[in-house]
Amino acid sequence: MDAATLAGTVSTVLFAAANLPMVVKAVRSGDLRSYSLSALVMGNVGNAVYTVYVLSLPFGPIWILHGFYLTTMAIMLVLYGVSAHAHRGRATTTGHGAMTAVAFGHGGHGRRARTGAGGIPVR
Numbered sequence: 001m002d003a004a005t006l007a008g009t010v011s012t013v014l015f016a017a018a019n020l021p022m023v024v025k026a027v028r029s030g031d032l033r034s035y036s037l038s039a040l041v042m043g044n045v046g047n048a049v050y051t052v053y054v055l056s057l058p059f060g061p062i063w064i065l066h067g068f069y070l071t072t073m074a075i076m077l078v079l080y081g082v083s084a085h086a087h088r089g090r091a092t093t094t095g096h097g098a099m100t101a102v103a104f105g106h107g108g109h110g111r112r113a114r115t116g117a118g119g120i121p122v123r
Contacts, residue, residue, distance in 0.1 A: 008061035016068050023072045032080040040077045047073055 001009075026032055032040075047070050054066045 005060060008065075012061040012065040012068075015065060019068075019072060023075065026076060026079055030079060030083055030086070032076065032083045035076065035080055037080060037084075040073065040080055043073045044077050 047066070050066065051070065054062055057063070
């Protein structure tokens, strides 16, 4: 194995290992509301276009890394769609219009919002 292939293999493992915890957390929680839809869509489109270039290269570490990125970005986009659909309407209001619970993107935990006169949220 030459130095370039070794460097490609090591960097592939490092990049995949760096991204794996994010993907695992997203799959476990199913909550990706903190992610940007436009970034996920552009990442998937970019990966699709980049595939043309990768396929023109001889098989090597870049194919494995690109396959990992294709797979994980597609999973993240699908989970984003599922998460956005599942979490619609989670915030509730009282009879006076004051918000009483807010759903957050970090594991679905809720937090009570403080309200002032007329149910206006206060920081």
